[in-house]
Amino acid sequence: MTENAPHTDDVSGPRAGLPVSGGEGPGPLEVVEVRHGLFGAHGTGDTSGYGGLVRPVAMPGPAARPYGGWFDDVVDLLGEVLAESGSSLGAAVEKVVVDPPGPHAELTLHVRREHLVAVCQALRDEQDLRFELSLGVSGVHYPHEAGRELHAVYHLTSVTHGRSLRLEVSAPDADPHVPSTVGVYPANDWHERETWDFFGLVFDGHPALARIEMPDDWPGHPQRKDYPLGGIPVEYKGATVPPADQRRSYS
């Protein structure tokens, strides 16, 4: 399924008709979802004739050089710094994604988790990179991506050079461990606690990885996709409105 880059025509806006994600670059696509049918109707309710439709959804694929702007410089320099410390860009960075297309593109480095701290250290300390401000960690749960279900996304900003980029690491659900970056960016302390709390990602080496938003004895990690939203049906004048997570989805 991964070799079929999805060309959905139902993407609205100026990118209508374009591939949902960049399929031109090398490497496999990151399929995060496979949709069946249309109109959110499943089972016997679907009389639309589209019941057999299968559409894979992939995230933007790896970009090919040149990435454009300062992106190439930063990636090259990161590679040099990593090489000095005995590692290499290829070993540390799985792929480089430049998305969305156009003048507002953002740089995402998909980093292998064992190299995360070294990459952060290099990005912070090298004077021509100097991403000294970490704006936190955000977790994302992709249950469809077998072996890479849990992602942690780090948003780094360079005040010195006026740049910002994103690091993304993934961990399988069976082994939800990512090294902690608190040693490099102390600001990530609470952000990593939040990501542990909501997604169950364990940040190894974090000084006190306790829950932060939910009570200490809370079961489960609420922002994972397999955790229900909750809610009760509301009845009004004889009609019943189901809770938000049981309503028809058009995605």
Place this chain on the structure above:
Amino acid sequence: MSTSTGAQAPHATGPDAGFDDAPMFEASGGDWADIAAEAADLGEERIVVNMGPQHPSTHGVLRLMLEIDGETVREARCGIGYLHTGIEKNMEFRTWTQGVTFCTRMDYLAPLFQETGFCLATEKLLGITDDVPERASIIRVLVMELNRVSSHLVCLGTGGNEMGATTIMTLGFTAREEILRLLEAITGLRMNHAYVRPGGVVQDTPVGLADQVRSVLPKLRSYLVQLGDLMLANPIFKARLVGTGHLSLTGCMALGMTGPVLRSAGLPYDVRKTAPYCGYETYDFDVPTSSDADCYGRAVVRIEECYQSLRIVEQCLERLDATDGQPVMVADRKIALPSQLAIGTDGQGNSLEHIREIMGYSMEALIHHFKLVTEGFRVPAGQAWQTVEAPRGELGVHVVSDGGTRPYRAHFRDPSFNNLQAVAAVCEGGQVADVVVAVASLDPVLGGVDR
């Protein structure tokens, strides 16, 4: 109220191992004198005090755990999460347009910043950042800057109130009321506006708004002058704030501080200047800084920022006059709702011409409108990150789309959430009374912290 040794309080989840012998005092329905007497009997100098989550000086439901030795704070820790409402998760079950209605409720003192940040991120994914009409961006800047002033006024006002200066509080809230009236005139609501939408804003400003704002600006300036007169040279105020809650630039950078806290340490970092959005690069304004790195410096920076925001508001008014009648929503009918609401003679918002069209002439237009409202629009798969300069610092919005009609994930990097990490740094080693001042200078809003 009792001294319990090893006994489990009814609300506790279980005794911590190793703390079974620690005496515990519960201050519910008792007299502080009795608790103090019991503590004195123990002869312990270092005690742990829970401040909050219901303490009036904690801006909502912040819980501070202070280990104090006499009047000195030895350790300070924060407990948050009492206001967690799962807004981010809820947004995954609504359309992109409905998401605005949710994220506006996070930081309830700065709702328009969450709305704008979320919409800018969505527009980035849609690829329509440059298609947003100029007038929509002007209106966004106008409401955000008015909102920044109102948020700073609450910060300064409540900060004064917590030190016992009620006049500062009443003055701050009276001035804020003027701004809330303006925001109500523009958006229809005083708070939780849901006014900014992906692609623009929901409706144009009402007739005569520019004059209304212009008539309020002198009043706002006079309130700000009064606030400055009451605070900045006041010996009591200065005695409480100067040198309190010190956080150097090094500490700020390590802890990821942004906004007035960072600028009070001397770094003029402002997203409006470093990574402009909504056309901020075309406005003329300064970024005030201080080199005091203390609570007093933060108060000065906030007051100065209010004046700068009013400067931007004036420029917005000129541009609004120049762009009168221009669209406030992208032209793409796959994103913009086809109706343009206007307030009718009955005081209700409606779009009679559009209703006549869809009910009388065009069934296709009716279907299109229905699908756009119920399904929403599709956003190409990918992720985007957008930061805006909120009153409390850099607000980051991370949105992920799976190509569907709902956000796959929406994460808000709330500045107060991050800034609260500095509580230990600004409180430890100081007096208990200074904790209130130091926390107030960070200006946390727990609705944004817990989301």
